[in-house]
Amino acid sequence: MTKLLLSLHVLAAVLAVGPVTVAASMFPPALRRALGDSAASHEGDALTTLRTLHRICRVYAGIGLAVPVLGFATAIDMGVLGGIWLTVSILLTGAAAGVLALLILPAQDAALAAAGAPGSAPPAPARLAMLTGAFNLLWATVTVLMIVRPGSTTGA
Numbered sequence: 001m002t003k004l005l006l007s008l009h010v011l012a013a014v015l016a017v018g019p020v021t022v023a024a025s026m027f028p029p030a031l032r033r034a035l036g037d038s039a040a041s042h043e044g045d046a047l048t049t050l051r052t053l054h055r056i057c058r059v060y061a062g063i064g065l066a067v068p069v070l071g072f073a074t075a076i077d078m079g080v081l082g083g084i085w086l087t088v089s090i091l092l093t094g095a096a097a098g099v100l101a102l103l104i105l106p107a108q109d110a111a112l113a114a115a116g117a118p119g120s121a122p123p124a125p126a127r128l129a130m131l132t133g134a135f136n137l138l139w140a141t142v143t144v145l146m147i148v149r150p151g152s153t154t155g156a
Contacts, residue, residue, distance in 0.1 A: 002077045009070035013143075016064035021136050023056035024104055028129035031111050035122065047115055054108045061100055068093055089145045096138035103131050 030053060034046035068090070075081045107123045114122035 002074065005070060005074040005077055009067065009074050012064070012066040012070055016060050016067060017139055019060040020057050020064060020100065021139060023053045023060070024100070024108075024132045024135060027053045027057070027108055027111075028125040028132060031115070031122065031125045031128065034115055035125070047112075050108075050112055050115060054105075054112060057100070057105060057108065061097075061105070064097075083149070085145050085148075085150045089142050092138050092142045092145070096135055096142070099131060099135045099138065104128070104135060107131065 027050065030046065030049050034050055071089075071093075072081075075083075075086055080086055107128050111122040111125075111128070114120035
């Protein structure tokens, strides 16, 4: 059962978190291009790109809820729920989820609203890029902890 749960956990992480990190990372440069593009024929394309990237972030963030659920099930099955590496990973995962849900997605919403309304000031693409970088760094750290697992009995 452990191998099945671990496989599902890793697959969920790759298939759900991966698209969020990529789409969130693509959003700030696309926003910069949309803000700098004054040609009317390209404004619709830029807005469509922003909407698509935001939708990917929202949808896959929801799907990504399977990652911690399967992670907890795997940890319980493996008997490692009390491990410090797992506790740190859980905290970092919560922080990453918080950054996404409370900072990145609302900033993307605000950018879309401003891009769709002439004269509105969208959030700074640089701030959004910084938040996305922090989100990605948190996930990279969790990934390393899941592989290295200090105190692991795998010998890796």
